[in-house]
Every structure is written in C-alpha cells, then in structure tokens.
Amino acid sequence: MxxxxxxxxxxxxxxxxxxxxxxxxxxxxxxxxxxxxxxxxxxxxxxxxxxxxxxxxxxxxxxxxxxxxxxxxxxxxxxxxxxxxxxGTTGTLDVGFVGATAGRVLLDVVDRLRCCHPGCEVRIREKQLGNLLWPLRSDEVDILLTQFPVREDDLTTGPVVIRESPALAVPAGHLLAQRASVTTEDLAGTTVLSVTGAPDYWVDHLIPPHTPSGRAVHRTETTTFQETLALVGAGRGVRPVGAASCQYYARPDVAYVPFTDAPPLEFGPVWRTSNENARVRAFASATRAFLDSRSGPVTF
Missing domain, CATH: 1.10.10.10 (Winged helix-like DNA-binding domain superfamily/Winged helix DNA-binding domain)
Structure with missing residues (x-):
C-alpha cells in the first residue's frame, strides 16, 4: 500500500x-x-x-x-x-537555571542545541529558588532548569537531567557535623531553612513537616541559597541539599553530612505548556540527546 x-x-x-x-x-x-x-x-x-x-x-x-x-x-x-x-527554531530562547550544577549541565545541553539548530540564539540567565516558578509565569524565561518536583497544571516538565544524593548542611560546630550520617529524625529540635515562595508540595518533599516518629519539624523561610548557607554557618538552622553542594559551595563554617533517608534532589527542564513552540521542543530534544549520550542523568 x-x-x-x-x-x-x-x-x-x-x-x-x-x-x-x-x-x-x-x-x-x-x-x-x-x-x-x-x-x-x-x-x-x-x-x-x-x-x-x-x-x-x-x-x-x-x-x-x-x-x-x-x-x-x-x-x-x-x-x-x-x-x-x-x-520555527530560528529566534531567541531564554533559558534560566537554578544552582551551580544546573548551570554546568545547561551549557552542555545548549551546545548540543546550537549544533543542531544554529539559527536558535540562547540566552542563559541564573535564577534563585525563591519564588520558584515566577520566572516562567512572568515570561522572564521560556524554559527553567530547576529542582523537582514541579506539579502544576499549566507547566510541562521534561526528564530528570541531574540526580544528587541528599546531604544536610549544618553549622561546622554543630553536634550533627561530627556524625557519619543523619536521618529525618534528626531534624526534630532544629530549625530547618526552607525557600520562600515555593509550593507546599515542594517544601514537604524536601523537608517533611514531621519526623517518622511524629515529632514536629520547625521550618522557616529564606530567600536565596547563599542567604541560606550564611544562616547555616551562623548557627541559625540546617538545610537539606544535594551532594554537589559539597563541591560548589564549600565553606569553612558549614559541614555537609550524608542524609540517609531523604529523597535524592532531582533537576530538570520546565516550561509553560501554552508557550511551547519549535524552539522549546528543540531544547527538549537536545536534553534527551544529552541524556542518551550519557545513558542517564548527571549524578553526584
């Protein structure tokens, strides 16, 4: 036929x-x-x-x-x-990223995109975790490479491109800094620093409201990651982070302790479903090609 x-x-x-x-x-x-x-x-x-x-x-x-x-x-x-x-790939694509690890991986994806679509100009912009999804909703960026989970009806998520083992950032002089590892139960009795403007499901995923034994976890908000680390170093709280923070955000006043029962931190691309176009789809294809070349996400 x-x-x-x-x-x-x-x-x-x-x-x-x-x-x-x-x-x-x-x-x-x-x-x-x-x-x-x-x-x-x-x-x-x-x-x-x-x-x-x-x-x-x-x-x-x-x-x-x-x-x-x-x-x-x-x-x-x-x-x-x-x-x-x-x-339709000729034109400008504004891509934001959150965190040093996402910025590093984003450059590799963009290089792959430019090879396949030389007419697509990509502008890269760093964004903060505070007001996590605002850059997309305000059209500051077309795509945001950010931390998962993202569960919003008007947003589309791409594949996981970074997966980090969990750690807990604690003051260097804290008792937990002397431990080989920590668990969620150790969050009771401490102040856990969260991100302002993040959806409740995102905060609960990173920082549960209660420990496994039912003890309350006290959470307070901060605006940026650097502000968070400054507060941790000053003894004002602790913060779950990814293992890559040990490499990219080493500080003499902060210790990073393996967090054995916390979920891994995952990052991937997100875009507004109504704004999807040929350039966004080309970026998504470049992301999948990047993952295929590595046989999976970048891991730490």
Missing part, C-alpha cells in the same frame, strides 16, 4: 462519499475509484460496499482501517512536528 492508496482509503473510510473524498484529496472521483480498486485487487477482497446511494466499509475494510489509522496519524504528526521544528 503506497501513500496515495493509504490516503484514499482512509479518507473514503471517513467520508463514505467519493466526491467529498476527491475534493479533500484534490483528485477526481474517478481517480479515487481507480485507486481504491487497485488497492482491493492487491489485498484480494473488497474493502467497501458500493451502491448507487451509499458507500460503507466491509468488515475487512473496517479491520484494515482500525489497524492502519493510528500509525498513519502518528506518522503525519511526526512529519508535521519535524517540519515545524525546521521552520
């Missing part, structure tokens, strides 16, 4: 009328009839029952339609998507 036969068959199966099918395909009704007859000869049985007043699918025709229509639709959508991407 060639492309013309497939198009004629599926269109006639939808219209059940030779003239309307011919108009949609910019052919003559006679040409449509010839194409369908040729297809039926190849298959060896009628696909349509024809009378002077009606056209309807035979059981075999209905079976063929059910089998080929989803695949044909997917092929058409992919061709349309590729065409739009080829025509």
């Amino acid at each position: 060639d492309q013309q036969e497939l198009a004629a068959f599926l269109t006639l199966a939808e219209e059940l009328h030779f003239r309307r099918t011919a108009e949609r395909l910019h052919l003559t009704p006679g040409r449509v009839s010839q194409t369908i007859k040729k297809l039926e000869r190849c298959i060896g049985a009628p696909l349509f029952e024809r009378t002077s007043r009606s056209v309807r699918l035979t059981p075999l025709g209905e079976q063929l339609r059910t089998g080929v229509e989803p695949a044909h639709r997917r092929i058409r959508e992919e061709v349309e998507r590729a065409t739009a991407a080829a025509r």
Whole structure:
C-alpha cells in the first residue's frame, strides 16, 4: 500500500462519499475509484460496499482501517512536528537555571542545541529558588532548569537531567557535623531553612513537616541559597541539599553530612505548556540527546 492508496482509503473510510473524498484529496472521483480498486485487487477482497446511494466499509475494510489509522496519524504528526521544528527554531530562547550544577549541565545541553539548530540564539540567565516558578509565569524565561518536583497544571516538565544524593548542611560546630550520617529524625529540635515562595508540595518533599516518629519539624523561610548557607554557618538552622553542594559551595563554617533517608534532589527542564513552540521542543530534544549520550542523568 503506497501513500496515495493509504490516503484514499482512509479518507473514503471517513467520508463514505467519493466526491467529498476527491475534493479533500484534490483528485477526481474517478481517480479515487481507480485507486481504491487497485488497492482491493492487491489485498484480494473488497474493502467497501458500493451502491448507487451509499458507500460503507466491509468488515475487512473496517479491520484494515482500525489497524492502519493510528500509525498513519502518528506518522503525519511526526512529519508535521519535524517540519515545524525546521521552520520555527530560528529566534531567541531564554533559558534560566537554578544552582551551580544546573548551570554546568545547561551549557552542555545548549551546545548540543546550537549544533543542531544554529539559527536558535540562547540566552542563559541564573535564577534563585525563591519564588520558584515566577520566572516562567512572568515570561522572564521560556524554559527553567530547576529542582523537582514541579506539579502544576499549566507547566510541562521534561526528564530528570541531574540526580544528587541528599546531604544536610549544618553549622561546622554543630553536634550533627561530627556524625557519619543523619536521618529525618534528626531534624526534630532544629530549625530547618526552607525557600520562600515555593509550593507546599515542594517544601514537604524536601523537608517533611514531621519526623517518622511524629515529632514536629520547625521550618522557616529564606530567600536565596547563599542567604541560606550564611544562616547555616551562623548557627541559625540546617538545610537539606544535594551532594554537589559539597563541591560548589564549600565553606569553612558549614559541614555537609550524608542524609540517609531523604529523597535524592532531582533537576530538570520546565516550561509553560501554552508557550511551547519549535524552539522549546528543540531544547527538549537536545536534553534527551544529552541524556542518551550519557545513558542517564548527571549524578553526584
């Protein structure tokens, strides 16, 4: 079955009328009839029952339609998507990132994007964890490489590109700094520094409101990560972080202790669903290609 036969068959199966099918395909009704007859000869049985007043699918025709229509639709959508991407990637893409690790990985993804789409200019901007999703909602950036989870109806999340083992940032002179590891139970009786403006589900994921034994965890908000570390160093609280912080944010007044029962910190791209365009899709493709080249996320 060639492309013309497939198009004629599926269109006639939808219209059940030779003239309307011919108009949609910019052919003559006679040409449509010839194409369908040729297809039926190849298959060896009628696909349509024809009378002077009606056209309807035979059981075999209905079976063929059910089998080929989803695949044909997917092929058409992919061709349309590729065409739009080829025509629409020229322009500027504003990409924000949160944290040093995300900035490092973002540069690798952008290099891959520019190789495939040289007409796409990328502007990279650092953002803070405070008001986590505001840069997207205010159109400051088209894509934000930020910490997960993000569960918002108007936002689309891409794949996880960074996964960090959890650690707890504590004052260097704190008793916990002498420990080989800590658990969520150790958060009771301490002040845990959170991020202002973050969704409740995000804060609860990082800092549970209670320990496993039911003891309350006291949380207080800070604005930026550097402010958080300054407060930790001054003995004002502790903060769950990723293992990469040990490398990128080493400080003499802060110790990083492995956090054994906390979830890993994961980062990935997020964008407004209503703002998705060819450049955003090209960035998402470059992200997947980056992950494929590494066989998975960057880990710490």
